[in-house]
Amino acid sequence: xxxxxxxxxxxxxxxxxxxxxxxxxxxxxxxxxxxxxxxxxxxxxxxxxxxxxxxxxxxxxxxxxxxxxxxxxxxxxxxxxxxxxxxxxxxxxxxxxxxxxxxxxxxxxxxxxxxxxxxxxxxxxxxxxxxxxxxxxxxxxxxxxxxxxxxxxxxxxxxxxxxxxxxxxxxxxxxxxxxxxxxxxxxxxxxxxxxxxxxxxxxxxxxxxxxxxxxxxxxxxxxxxxxxxxxxxxxxxxxxxxxxxxxxxxxxxxxxxxxxxxxxxxxxxxxxxxxxxxxxxxxxxxxxxxxxxxxxxxxxxxxxxxxxxxx
Numbered sequence: 001x002x003x004x005x006x007x008x009x010x011x012x013x014x015x016x017x018x019x020x021x022x023x024x025x026x027x028x029x030x031x032x033x034x035x036x037x038x039x040x041x042x043x044x045x046x047x048x049x050x051x052x053x054x055x056x057x058x059x060x061x062x063x064x065x066x067x068x069x070x071x072x073x074x075x076x077x078x079x080x081x082x083x084x085x086x087x088x089x090x091x092x093x094x095x096x097x098x099x100x101x102x103x104x105x106x107x108x109x110x111x112x113x114x115x116x117x118x119x120x121x122x123x124x125x126x127x128x129x130x131x132x133x134x135x136x137x138x139x140x141x142x143x144x145x146x147x148x149x150x151x152x153x154x155x156x157x158x159x160x161x162x163x164x165x166x167x168x169x170x171x172x173x174x175x176x177x178x179x180x181x182x183x184x185x186x187x188x189x190x191x192x193x194x195x196x197x198x199x200x201x202x203x204x205x206x207x208x209x210x211x212x213x214x215x216x217x218x219x220x221x222x223x224x225x226x227x228x229x230x231x232x233x234x235x236x237x238x239x240x241x242x243x244x245x246x247x248x249x250x251x252x253x254x255x256x257x258x259x260x261x262x263x264x265x266x267x268x269x270x271x272x273x274x275x276x277x278x279x280x281x282x283x284x285x286x287x288x289x290x291x292x293x294x295x296x297x298x299x300x301x302x303x304x305x306x307x308x309x310x311x
Contacts, residue, residue, distance in 0.1 A: 001025070001026060002030070002060065003025040003047055003058060003059060003060045005058050006022055007021070008020065008057065009021075010039075010042055010054055016054075017042040018046065018210075019209040020056060021043070021210065022056075023211055023214060025187060026202055028179065028201050029180065029185075029186045029199055029200045029202075030186070030188070030204060031197075031199070033190065033203050033204065033205045033298060034191065034205060034206035035191055038206040038209070039206050039208070039209040039210075040157070041189065042209075043206065044189060047076075047187075048060075048069070048072065049065045049070075049072055053066065061153060073102070075151055076153045076155060077145075077151035078154075078157070079154070079155065079156045079159055081157040083138055084142060085133075085138065085141065090126070090129055091117055091133075092126040094130055095145050096109045098146075098149075099112055099113060099148040102148070102149035104148075112149070112150075113126075113148055116144045116147045120147070121140055121170070122137060122141060135163060139159060140174075153185045154179075154185070156187065158190055159175060159188060159190070160190070188200060193298055194294075196217075196294070202217065203294075205298060205301040207302045213301035220294070221291040222292075223290055223292055226266065226289060227261040227289075228269060229258070229259050229286070229290045230259075230287055231256060231258075231284070231286035232277070232282050233256065234283075238280040239276055240258065243258075247262060248261065248262040248273075249262075257286075270287075
């Protein structure tokens with residue numbers, strides 16, 4: 001578990017940014033989804049100890065965010081949404097300085113800065129002034145400064161902002177490599193659903209400062225009743241009739257493709273459908289468990305309703 005939230009409430013004056021959040025953020029790569037203004041950035045700042053809760057509590061990596069902010073920030077890396085470089089510094093000087101701020105000795109910070117700049121694809125630009133960097137390069141150096149001190153947890157706030165398709169793809173691939181190959185826990189905050197789906201295993205949906213849904217992305221996309229999509233070589237009314245006779249329901253369909261819901265365990269459904277195809281002389285060309293898109297799952301979560309948790 002990365003973090004635990006217990007009725008966490010954060011207010012800015014009379015405005016409630018987070019409203020009694022309760023839940024856990026698991027290890028791995030977790031996507032924090034929500035529309036603009038949902039409270040995603042506020043939650044990240046609170047987890048770092050930059051914002052004090054109005055009420056409730058939160059722990060990150062076992063540390064209380066209210067009382068252990070400085071010690072906690074030595075174990076967590078933040079890639080903020082806005083540019084964070086210092087004008088006039090070269091890339092290696094800036095990243096090394098970030099390492100020193102995290103408590104690293106200057107020589108170690110400088111050595112580590114060279115390593116992470118190389119890893120983030122900025123090795124050849126390490127001596128360039130950051131002011132001359134393109135948008136894509138600035139995103140990479142924000143990631144480098146978040147990694148320099150070897151954090152156990154990485155918080156990424158809108159990491160693909162302003163990137164062209166190629167740059168976005170490269171950053172997402174880098175994030176996935178970090179979260180799945182470097183044993184670093186990652187929380188990525190974004191309103192871009194494809195980004196979350198590309199790199200994350202688990203998603204938490206925030207709306208209006210409240211958790212509306214949480215669970216593995218594959219579970220959030222799962223449809224009730226576990227229907228299956230079946231594609232035949234050609235349309236077959238006899239196949240449809242046979243499936244209905246076996247207790248199946250044709251939920252939707254287009255010529256030669258059908259979404260079917262049948263009673264029974266998955267292996268029983270599979271056997272029944274292939275048996276129906278055999279008995280009616282139909283040929284199944286495609287078979288898969290049906291699922292909603294992440295966008296549909298997100299829209300379901302943000303619609304006015306009670307919060308949903310998927311085990």
